[in-house]
Amino acid sequence: MQALKKRLAYLFTSTRGLTLVAISAVSLVTAIWGTLSGPMVEWGIRDITVKVLGMDLTQAAREGRIIMLYHTIAMAILAIEVYFITESVPMKRNQQVMINGIISVGYLTAMIFGLLFGYFGHNYAFHGLFLVGQSLVFFSGILLAAALWPWNKEYYLPQDSPYAKTKKGFDWERAAFFTMAVATLLSATWGAVTGSFWSNGHETFLAEDLIRHPDHTALQKAIIGHLHIMLSLTAVAITLIVGRWLDFKGKLHQWAMPLMNLGIIVLTAGALSVVWLEWAHTIIYGGAVLVMIPALFYVIYSWDKLIKDGTADIEKPTFFQKLAALLRDPLKFGSGWQMVFMNFTVSGVGIFMAVKLDEIFRVWPAREERITLTGHWHILAALIATIILFYYADLSGLKGKVRKWFGWTVIIMSDLAFASATVFSMKRLFVDEFSQQPLVNTTMLAIDFGLGAILVALAIFLVWRLYDLFLKNGEWKKEFMNEKRSNAEAELEEQKRKMEELKATLEEISQ
Amino acid sequence: MKRIFLSLIFIALAATACQPTTNISAITPPYIDTGVDPEAWVTVPAGDFPYGQESHLTSLDYDYQIMVTDVTVSQYAEYLNSALASGDIYSGDFTVEAGEQVWTEKGVGGYYPGDPFQGGRHEEKIKAGDHLFLPFVEGVRLNHSGDVFTPVPEYANHPMTMVTWFGANAYCQYYGGRLPLAAEWEKAARGIKISNDDGLPFPWGEEIHRNNANYYSSFDLFEKMYGKLGNTTPVGFYNGRTYTVDGLTYQTLDSASPYGLYDMAGNVWQWLGDDLPYQHYRYMRGGSFYSYEVDLRVWKENSAGPQFYSPQVGFRCVRYEVK
Numbered sequence: 030m031q032a033l034k035k036r037l038a039y040l041f042t043s044t045r046g047l048t049l050v051a052i053s054a055v056s057l058v059t060a061i062w063g064t065l066s067g068p069m070v071e072w073g074i075r076d077i078t079v080k081v082l083g084m085d086l087t088q089a090a091r092e093g094r095i096i097m098l099y100h101t102i103a104m105a106i107l108a109i110e111v112y113f114i115t116e117s118v119p120m121k122r123n124q125q126v127m128i129n130g131i132i133s134v135g136y137l138t139a140m141i142f143g144l145l146f147g148y149f150g151h152n153y154a155f156h157g158l159f160l161v162g163q164s165l166v167f168f169s170g171i172l173l174a175a176a177l178w179p180w181n182k183e184y185y186l187p188q189d190s191p192y193a194k195t196k197k198g199f200d201w202e203r204a205a206f207f208t209m210a211v212a213t214l215l216s217a218t219w220g221a222v223t224g225s226f227w228s229n230g231h232e233t234f235l236a237e238d239l240i241r242h243p244d245h246t247a248l249q250k251a252i253i254g255h256l257h258i259m260l261s262l263t264a265v266a267i268t269l270i271v272g273r274w275l276d277f278k279g280k281l282h283q284w285a286m287p288l289m290n291l292g293i294i295v296l297t298a299g300a301l302s303v304v305w306l307e308w309a310h311t312i313i314y315g316g317a318v319l320v321m322i323p324a325l326f327y328v329i330y331s332w333d334k335l336i337k338d339g340t341a342d343i344e345k346p347t348f349f350q351k352l353a354a355l356l357r358d359p360l361k362f363g364s365g366w367q368m369v370f371m372n373f374t375v376s377g378v379g380i381f382m383a384v385k386l387d388e389i390f391r392v393w394p395a396r397e398e399r400i401t402l403t404g405h406w407h408i409l410a411a412l413i414a415t416i417i418l419f420y421y422a423d424l425s426g427l428k429g430k431v432r433k434w435f436g437w438t439v440i441i442m443s444d445l446a447f448a449s450a451t452v453f454s455m456k457r458l459f460v461d462e463f464s465q466q467p468l469v470n471t472t473m474l475a476i477d478f479g480l481g482a483i484l485v486a487l488a489i490f491l492v493w494r495l496y497d498l499f500l501k502n503g504e505w506k507k508e509f510m511n512e513k514r515s516n517a518e519a520e521l522e523e524q525k526r527k528m529e530e531l532k533a534t535l536e537e538i539s540q
Numbered sequence: 541m542k543r544i545f546l547s548l549i550f551i552a553l554a555a556t557a558c559q560p561t562t563n564i565s566a567i568t569p570p571y572i573d574t575g576v577d578p579e580a581w582v583t584v585p586a587g588d589f590p591y592g593q594e595s596h597l598t599s600l601d602y603d604y605q606i607m608v609t610d611v612t613v614s615q616y617a618e619y620l621n622s623a624l625a626s627g628d629i630y631s632g633d634f635t636v637e638a639g640e641q642v643w644t645e646k647g648v649g650g651y652y653p654g655d656p657f658q659g660g661r662h663e664e665k666i667k668a669g670d671h672l673f674l675p676f677v678e679g680v681r682l683n684h685s686g687d688v689f690t691p692v693p694e695y696a697n698h699p700m701t702m703v704t705w706f707g708a709n710a711y712c713q714y715y716g717g718r719l720p721l722a723a724e725w726e727k728a729a730r731g732i733k734i735s736n737d738d739g740l741p742f743p744w745g746e747e748i749h750r751n752n753a754n755y756y757s758s759f760d761l762f763e764k765m766y767g768k769l770g771n772t773t774p775v776g777f778y779n780g781r782t783y784t785v786d787g788l789t790y791q792t793l794d795s796a797s798p799y800g801l802y803d804m805a806g807n808v809w810q811w812l813g814d815d816l817p818y819q820h821y822r823y824m825r826g827g828s829f830y831s832y833e834v835d836l837r838v839w840k841e842n843s844a845g846p847q848f849y850s851p852q853v854g855f856r857c858v859r860y861e862v863k
Contacts (some may be wrong), residue, residue, distance in 0.1 A: 068832075087738070087749075088738075088742070089593055089595065089741055092593070136657075145659050215563060233594075238840075241819065241843050242816075243660070243816050243817055243818040290650075307661070371750075386639075386662075387639035387640045387662070387664075388640050391640065391664060391845050392638045392641055392848070393844070394842055394847065394848060394850065395841070396831075396835070396842050462830075462851055462852065463851060
């Protein structure tokens with residue numbers, strides 16, 4: 030009993046444990062729900078899943094089910110990012126505990142009951158609980174924003190700090206975390222308010238299905254703005270998180286963080302203003318550039334750091350020694366590389382499409398356009414997921430060959446899959462319908478193979494973590510003890526500071 | 541470990557290289573008689589029906605007739621020969637415009653009076669003038685000698701594909717009909733039955749099975765014969781019959797719509813007559829042999845400019861006059 034208690038304490042009170050639970054939950058959902066589409070349907074696996082689990086897949090409710098599924102996964106991803114933030118950004122221990130606790134209950138409630146509602150008969154009590162779960166996630170977001178309050182003098186940076194700050198010590202990076210959290214809350218509210226009109230002027234839809242409709246209602250535009258900005262802000266959050274991980278600082282940091290703050294505000298304003306502004310896209314482009322520049326600075330900084338750290342003991346490193354140093358740690362290198370790769374598979378494709386709008390979409394049928402639309406955001410979401418995995422693998426203490434194998438498998442296989450998906454989605458540029466089948470077969474196989482390899486790597490990793498939980502002195506224990514130690518030390522510092530404050534107050538009174 | 545990894549990559553690449561590299565036009569399936577008459581029409585009576593994914597009760601206050609099957613290759617050949625002879629259409633070079641793209645194609649075409657222009661953002665003018673109906677390109681299942689067209693025999697009763705919206709519209713008008721509007725098409729496809737607040741998602745019922753329709757990876761007879769590539773099936777193929785071809789036996793389910801229409805899900809997308817304002821894209825319904833089953837649901841749509849043609853797009857006609 031005691032052993033179980035200890036493990037539950039690890040899983041539900043430590044950053045690493047909570048992240049492990051969330052990643053496992055997402056993996057489980059992906060493994061099961063992934064059998065409902067794509068090649069799994071062709072192979073007949075979907076029918077088995079549906080029969081064994083007793084799913085109720087009404088045809089007319091498919092789009093609604095998919096939206097529920099997206100939301101349940103998104104809640105877990107938000108929770109993971111919040112765990113990373115509460116650990117890496119300075120805040121009070123009690124704030125961290127409260128935020129992590131509430132968001133965990135929130136995403137698990139939303140996930141369990143959202144999926145039960147969507148896939149196992151429409152029990153509206155479950156829908157209510159799904160909303161309760163999301164509300165808890167939202168509430169934890171408010172607590173997070175409060176904990177990140179950047180004007181709290183306690184978190185002002187010293188004058189000699191290498192991090193972005195004002196003359197008074199205002200921390201621009203903390204401000205970026207705060208702005209991101211507030212923008213996310215605002216954007217979530219945007220979606221929630223629109224969703225409340227459901228069956229009262231608003232109907233379930235997938236954005237890619239109505240892209241060519243001549244008129245969109247304000248509610249449809251609001252949803253389109255909501256889904257775009259939520260994914261973008263998730264990307265912003267992980268960029269900020271890995272910046273903390275690689276200790277992003279110096280000149281580039283000082284330029285990047287004010288830009289990031291501005292970019293988040295402009296991007297959010299642009300995405301939400303699609304409801305009433307015809308030229309909202311211009312604002313979005315501006316915001317996107319402002320957000321991507323800090324990401325670029327992060328990549329430059331992190332790669333430079335990896336090279337310098339890796340060649341520190343060499344007096345005059347050659348190009349190949351520098352390259353070897355850069356590629357030595359796939360997890361740290363990958364966090365920046367995946368951002369660079371995003372430009373080829375997401376941003377680049379998006380810009381190309383925007384420039385060629387009249388040339389491409391007037392010639393292509395809607396189904397081809399839909400493939401590029403769904404392709405680009407699935408790739409962005411998956412790239413974010415890989416960066417999360419890199420960071421978590423590092424937190425889990427992956428070392429040596431295992432670290433390299435895991436890291437490179439995820440990088441190479443994900444890039445293979447995403448590059449193939451991009452080629453597949455843009456195929457009409459260079460192959461006609463008659464001749465496309467060899468290309469379709471090849472790219473589909475590469476996509477399946479790439480994603481399959483990542484899932485296998487992830488499964489091995491998770492099985493190892495599961496096995497580890499059965500060990501008396503496994504990694505989990507070390508991680509738990511380390512976290513407990515650093516939390517205790519931080520708490521002790523906090524208590525000392527509080528003691529000083531109280532002593533000063535007493536002295537002030539006695540004078 | 542490294543060896544296993546490299547071996548896996550090699551196997552994957554080898555498997556890819558072994559994929560058949562045929563294209564649709566390289567396939568010539570055997571002729572299959574389905575027993576369904578492509579000349580048949582059915583009457584859809586006036587009245588309410590569930591429309592769209594949310595099954596909104598919608599009314600059509602008139603009777604209309606609709607073709608039981610898609611227009612076949614054989615029927616289109618007859619039309620071409622007749623219309624060419626009467627001078628309604630001609631063969632030659634046609635200027636094709638799509639957005640900022642302009643090019644010339646050889647084929648058969650004729651006059652279209654153009655779409656009303658509202659001056660909307662991104663609106664493209666569909667001008668009055670001569671437009672391409674059918675290009676002379678690979679994949680058209682017609683032989684022609686001068687201005688006489690004959691169907692490729694094996695494909696005679698397959699749906700006519702590679703026809704632009706202009707060409708489909710002209711065919712229907714030539715015989716006193718027109719292309720169906722979205723509401724007319726959907727009513728004919730799903731009927732009026734509502735259960736649990738929803739209309740039928742598929743013409744034959746609530747669920748789709750592989751031998752209900754021709755769609756991507758449905759393992760139909762031609763997929764069995766030619767691999768995943770697939771192909772069109774003869775019109776009315778999914779009528780409950782069992783076919784035996786080249787030693788392969790394939791049992792179909794009777795997948796007629798409540799009004800007795802065939803191929804309202806799968807096989808080929810079907811052009812609709814609606815001209816949506818500000819854009820002038822033309823919509824299609826039904827899904828095709830290239831579509832996943834979700835796109836076969838009766839409310840799902842596809843669209844393209846009226847100049848678009850494809851091996852997976854066909855059409856059928858409606859007419860007001862009940863004959």
